[in-house]
Amino acid sequence: MAEKKILIVVPPRDFESQEYEIARRVWEDRGYKVSVASLGRGIATSEDGYSVPVDVSVKDVKYYDYDAIVFIGGEGARLLFDDKDVQKLAKDAKYKTLGATGNAAIILALAGVLEGKKATAPIDVAGWLIDKGAAFTGRPFEIDGKVFTLQDPMGTEYFANALAKALN
Numbered sequence: 599m600a601e602k603k604i605l606i607v608v609p610p611r612d613f614e615s616q617e618y619e620i621a622r623r624v625w626e627d628r629g630y631k632v633s634v635a636s637l638g639r640g641i642a643t644s645e646d647g648y649s650v651p652v653d654v655s656v657k658d659v660k661y662y663d664y665d666a667i668v669f670i671g672g673e674g675a676r677l678l679f680d681d682k683d684v685q686k687l688a689k690d691a692k693y694k695t696l697g698a699t700g701n702a703a704i705i706l707a708l709a710g711v712l713e714g715k716k717a718t719a720p721i722d723v724a725g726w727l728i729d730k731g732a733a734f735t736g737r738p739f740e741i742d743g744k745v746f747t748l749q750d751p752m753g754t755e756y757f758a759n760a761l762a763k764a765l766n
Contacts, residue, residue, distance in 0.1 A: 671700025
């Protein structure tokens with residue numbers, strides 16, 4: 599079996615480190631190759647000062663090189679909402695396994711990926727999802743087809759394991 603590859607997309611600053619750290623640990627423990635993308639190469643820094651190396655710039659990502667693409671939320675995710683390369687990546691990968699944690703679900707909504715799908719996110723961003731045709735559930739975690747959304751960091755391990763199971 600070929601090695602499965604997961605791309606984690608983080609904003610350059612102020613991403614949710616708990617979601618990132620737990621998800622990455624779960625996937626690497628299962629033997630998946632995990633890469634990190636952001637708006638540029640170098641280092642991305644979480645809301646609490648945790649730094650991660652960025653392997654590839656979003657503009658250089660080839661979505662077909664990955665089995666799953668996951669967008670990590672946090673205050674900095676707002677930097678990704680209007681980025682044309684981030685939108686293109688989400689649109690191009692809409693038939694892949696996709697995930698979004700917290701407010702990063704807005705990225706999937708803006709790309710049209712959540713139209714007609716059940717999704718969750720923090721309640722304060724529910725309007726964004728509904729406006730783009732998602733069926734907002736408000737549940738801690740939601741799976742609809744190959745789309746995985748997470749409301750808050752508390753369910754990250756469940757989210758990461760469910761996504762990994764879907765890749766097998």
